[in-house]
Amino acid sequence: MSGFPADSVGLVAPQHQSFSEPLRLACGKTLNQFDLVYETYGTLNASRSNAVLVCHALSGHHHAAGYHNADDRKPGWWDACIGPGKPIDTNRFFVVSPNNLGGCHGSTGPGSINPRTGKSYGATFPVLSVEDWVHSQARLADTLGIDCWAAVVGGSLGGMQAIQWAISYPERVRHCVAIAAAPKLSAQNIAFNEVARQAIITDPDFHNGDYAAFGVIPKRGLMLARMVGHITYLSDDSMGEKFGRELRTDRLNYDFTSVEFQVESYLRYQGQEFSARFDANTYLLMTKALDYFDPAEAHGGDLTKALEHVRARFLVISFTTDWRFSPARSRELVNALMAANKPVSYLEIEAAQGHDAFLLPIPRYADALSGYMNRIEVDA
């Protein structure tokens, strides 16, 4: 453990779990078997009352904290929040962090082999919903012997899973922490997702999702999808502060291929890097799950009614400059919870970083999350 920071969970290794009981999906199809890859941090207590489920966002995965090997330069994606003494304190909690079904980091997804055909699912992998994820995660909880989560926690799409958990399994969630989320997508949110999908689908290398069979990947489409997404993760102000109109070189080139402004260079890099490491079919699945998420829908659009049987206490957190899922969207959830007489704490954090703020070590945010999590009762 020597090289790692004292408040790190240190070296971690992913674990696998196979499920052979068929999983009926919202789309009507069934997955007869599936695997989930996940990581855990901390120790499950004797009464199994200290388990926290961390749900990841669109491009996330199971590696939320710590390091995979001694040479890793970057820890897991939420290392700022998970570790000994951190807001989700691994001295108290046993944290479970799965890669979502449909993912491209080890859980069964479009890149996996379909046992029925012996070939990778590719475009035939069924479209998933947030509910499907929650049900698959419930199977994982079963195998770990976790009857009830001390908390289900997530940011963005992860927050939506936390909300759905509280609705789908009221007896199995004591606390729901939904950060930078929304009870459903707006038309603008769907519109951005649709641009990302069209970028991927119209890439000639997409081959209707069967690009693997052609030995190519729709890099251009993925790059564009990520570029669009990335703009929505940052606030106008934070982009301005980070890049302004700073030029890449000291004079303008007046052509279309050169990079004139730093922000262009940054976006291209983000897009290219992402296109090399993320799967296009998984990206499509994730954006669709986002679009479809709307727990109120089954109750005639009445979110309060959807929350009627919830037993979890809620902590809802939003960030002032987040325009992807603005504070107003979090307040919709808070208002519905209050109307349903459910206990809810709401925090609007002053932060310049836009939607990405939920991933960052912002003192007031960390303190608030810490304070809430530390008040959750767990047996010694």
Add this chain to the structure above:
Amino acid sequence: MSGFPADSVGLVAPQHQSFSEPLRLACGKTLNQFDLVYETYGTLNASRSNAVLVCHALSGHHHAAGYHNADDRKPGWWDACIGPGKPIDTNRFFVVSPNNLGGCHGSTGPGSINPRTGKSYGATFPVLSVEDWVHSQARLADTLGIDCWAAVVGGSLGGMQAIQWAISYPERVRHCVAIAAAPKLSAQNIAFNEVARQAIITDPDFHNGDYAAFGVIPKRGLMLARMVGHITYLSDDSMGEKFGRELRTDRLNYDFTSVEFQVESYLRYQGQEFSARFDANTYLLMTKALDYFDPAEAHGGDLTKALEHVRARFLVISFTTDWRFSPARSRELVNALMAANKPVSYLEIEAAQGHDAFLLPIPRYADALSGYMNRIEVDA
């Protein structure tokens, strides 16, 4: 004239003007000759003091008002504002509306024949700046015998041309009307433009801009560029009101090719329609001109200094829900004008439609523009 509304300029026909004096461009290159196509509405008075220049935005053209033939179902793009008794009243004003240099509607642009090679310019057409447009429009004013515009008026990128006119030709502009514009692009603005450009440039049918030689057009790229652009033209609220989460059909399809939500259908239609009628190289040029626009830059970033020699009175208008060029961006211009002791009126119009509001017949907006324009003195 029978079939047209009484407040329409009626049947109009584009006019052409050729220029053979070389035009030195900001990029360092020179256009030895060029054509501009333009329309005029109303009558130039004897003292030539009633001429108004209307500048178009990114995807605009010279056809701003009236109809090209008796069967036209749609009038010009700013017909709401130009006509007898309308805010830019053709009973008083002689309106000149050119298609910008580099355009794809008749003015010399990437699709035109390069007289030196006998082939279309394509990718070799020089990159243009807002200043270049203003200089080319000044040539047009010369040929029309217009020494001084009663007003130069424009929205969005058109507003930037109006601002640049007041700076480049202080003696030739009495009034500058800049609507839904900004004194320069933000990092986020540039980022959206960069996504649009990358969509076009990475389309395999782009062929480095020489798609014409291959008999194809980069439709996918143009479609994506327009989709991204379109999201930024509408406010989150107006998209919500227009589409909400309304489904296209009465049930979800759970696949990637079907259109689930109305907003997806709308965006795809907008993108496809645009890709069939607009030129990709022109789109690249327009977004670059937007990025480069920064009149303060030549004055060490001091906008007040850039406006020092301006003699025009300014009317600046912004719209509350415009997040592409928000009211704050218009206020930057207003503050700099005030600091430079220039006369300026500023109006922030309450409007739900976002950036697109500048094109729409919003009563308070129309009244304000009318009131301002009617107070401009012109000889009988």
